[in-house]
Every structure is written in structure tokens, then in C-alpha cells.
Amino acid sequence: AQSVTQLGSHVSVSEGALVLLRCNYSSSVPPYLFWYVQYPNQGLQLLLKYTTGATLVKGINGFEAEFKKSETSFHLTKPSAHMSDAAEYFCAVSDTGNQFYFGTGTSLTVIP
Amino acid sequence: NAGVMQNPRHLVRRRGQEARLRCSPMKGHSHVYWYRQLPEEGLKFMVYLQKENIIDESGMPKERFSAEFPKEGPSILRIQQVVRGDSAAYFCASSPVVGYTEAFFGQGTRLTVV
Numbered sequence: 001a002q003s004v005t006q007l008g009s010h011v012s013v014s015e016g017a018l019v020l021l022r023c024n025y026s027s028s029v030p031p032y033l034f035w036y037v038q039y040p041n042q043g044l045q046l047l048l049k050y051t052t053g054a055t056l057v058k059g060i061n062g063f064e065a066e067f068k069k070s071e072t073s074f075h076l077t078k079p080s081a082h083m084s085d086a087a088e089y090f091c092a093v094s095d096t097g098n099q100f101y102f103g104t105g106t107s108l109t110v111i112p
Numbered sequence: 113n114a115g116v117m118q119n120p121r122h123l124v125r126r127r128g129q130e131a132r133l134r135c136s137p138m139k140g141h142s143h144v145y146w147y148r149q150l151p152e153e154g155l156k157f158m159v160y161l162q163k164e165n166i167i168d169e170s171g172m173p174k175e176r177f178s179a180e181f182p183k184e185g186p187s188i189l190r191i192q193q194v195v196r197g198d199s200a201a202y203f204c205a206s207s208p209v210v211g212y213t214e215a216f217f218g219q220g221t222r223l224t225v226v
Binding site for chain 1: 145155171
């Protein structure tokens, strides 16, 4: 069975500071891992995904995430937060079957 | 190539009415997935369809909800006799192959039941 835990439903950072959003997963098979961003009243936009290969994945808007199998984690980072990064972020896992399993989301606030 | 198109973007229904939500997948995509997002929650899987077939409906409520993906035209999520608890954002995703490595999401339909 697959599941995702996002630690911290709300994260606040100062503009220019490091962004770290945590995601831990459980999966009975090698997982595919995803981060999505959702702006208010918008759909989901794919930030990045891990399928196979290099465990450090770079995505759009300067975000990256590292797949750590030993820690069952896929934390999202960005070295320097921008005001436009304020949004809801969702981590998801798939076993290539019929479903995504989403975390409950982390709301990121960027303080000027 | 247009993205996944969902319409309407916003839908208001009175209790007891029917809601029909449409999803046009990306060109060349024959796999469609529907998700529901309740306030303050993540997205929950509802149903997975291929053309003319329901593959997995394990996340669909047993009553009042149905989905189809006809040979021609968009996928439809139908909610009969809506209740206030059906108020949510409904998202559709499509992919060219089974699995999510190439899936794209639409912008969602926000259903409000009054």
C-alpha cells in the first residue's frame, strides 16, 4: 500500500531564505514520486518527479528534491524563496498503477 | 497541444440537483483519472477510465456518483441528487499510457452545493 505524509501543514519562510518542505512515503514497490504546486483556485502544476536514475531531481522554478530510499523521503527544497512561491504544495506517490496517493499538502507563506 | 480541459470551472447546484463535470484529455491521451479535493485536504482518487471502460472505481462513492469516457467526446463525472458534502474541487488528469509518469492535470471544477 502507498501513502504519503507531509510534515507541517503550514510553513513560513522569509523572502530569500531556504525553502524545505518535507515528504515521507511508504510503498511496497519502488515508487514514482512527485511534487505538485497549486496556486489559489488553480489546478495542479507538476514541479518535478522521480522515476528512476539520479536521486537528485531538478524541477521548475528552482526547486529540487532528493529521493532517499533509506529514509523513505522526498523532501522539496529551494535555496532562496521568492514571493511568487507562496502556494500549496503536494507530494504524491505512484506505483505506476491506477492511483496517485497525495499528501494533505503544505501551505507555503513567504514573508517579505 | 492544449492541456487537459475541464468545464465548467465553477458549478453551483442546489441540493437534489444533478452535476455533470466534463474533462477533455490532452490529445493522444486515452487514460483519464478523476480526483476530489475537499477543503483543507489533499486529493483523493475516485476513478480511472480508459476509452469506453472503467478500469478502477475503488474511490467512487457507491451511490449517486458515476463516470464515463465514451469513444467520442469528453469524460463525464456525474453526481446525482447532490448534497452539501459534495462541495469540493474535482480534478481530472490524463496520460497517454497507464501510470502517472506522463500525467497532466486540468484546472479543476469547483462544485458548490447550496
